[in-house]
Amino acid sequence: MLKRGFLACALLCCIAAPRAATHAPFDCGDIAVAFYEHGALYYRDGNGRWTGIDKDIIDELGKRLGCRFHGFVDSRVRIWTNLKGNTLPMSVSGLATPERLQFARFVPYFTARNYVLLQKNTSPAVHDLASFLAEPSYKVAVIKSFKHGATFEPWLSELRRQGRVYETADYSSLMRLFKLGRVQAVLALNTSWAPLVRQRDLGEGVKIMDWAPKDVIVGGLVLSRQLIPEATAEQFALALHAMREDGTLRAIFTRHVGAELAAGMFNF
Template structure:
């Protein structure tokens, strides 16, 4: 009997010791991340493969957590519908709003500003949002479902009321409207207009106007479906992004696709 008690005590001690040891993190399995084409965030490389800031961030999160994250490419409208309907696990470089928070969580990884790109033929007298509003002959293109910050969104609603806003399904469609003269301006963040500097058709054909208040910064990040990604995994993803920022990985990713100055700005979130 004494020997049995001693053995039981030893086993209980071993169990207690084992439970106190750090347990390996569970891999996050298979997820589907929806991407949308936009400037340096997500674009086709010379060999036809997809690349960009958003893809590099997701790939690094997958590597660190041991996930398989399947990439799909779609329009922003369908992506939001999929997140809301529970058919998409996550998406990228998204802004949080009270409506979106009802069905998704946001994990920030970049800060941006919106700019107005004016065609070179637009009068030099157009120097502000009020100047733009006062000229009924100029129109602007945006991507449907995008948010642009408080000041720009109020301004765009006033232009919509005048029938002066064209809603494009994606970035390329918006740029086509600009190139053919259907609109005389487009909205773009810095990681959106930066690649345009390298395009012969666009270089020198526009002026970049910064009309938003200095504090009107847009914080974008991974958007995680509440239906498909539980809180524990969302927390692990958030910790991973934070570690990527602290160890310089985010900066290195940004600098692969932007110049050093713009890359630095994206870290101010």
């Protein structure tokens, strides 16, 4: 149902001919867009300035469509609350669910999947979801309000039933728990852990486990059905399609996660 709903929404936003996006700028006016800090999607660079895939996507849309985006940083929980309450027009890198499709349209621009980051001293016997469950003292941390896909959600539900899940407000808090050893595992998209590996912030010996290789998480623009006209959503979809076709998306992904991971972010 989730996949069908998402595809229906994506098709709704992409009904015009893709190459029509080469016309003169489409003035969509002033739009507030909420960002959230999360790995390569949105982070501070070495000079303390905000950067990331999501910022580059929004900047490029502004150039192509003439939109005046007013970005700000907020927690993911407040973002979803405000979108649902029709007080926020737009956010980024959101995952569609049947509930969310009631109040928002989603325009996809990347795919990823969740990996499990394990502490280096976890038991060698822990090699999949079932064996982690079998270690009653082991806990996992996730970001509150995040959705983790078909494989991980039932697993997390069982861990929650056993009181073995920490829910954090943001990515920084998630990684702090992990580095302090308060939890044995965290769930992270490859767009999240890849920059940490490149910067060596994870340290040597952290185990990166691919326990759901068939899962696909589709991230996209999140557009309020009440506050963003459907015609504007269609223009966003056209522009993103053009960015994919002309190599702009690949260049943005490569800049933040490297060429190897970037190549696998187009399965939408």
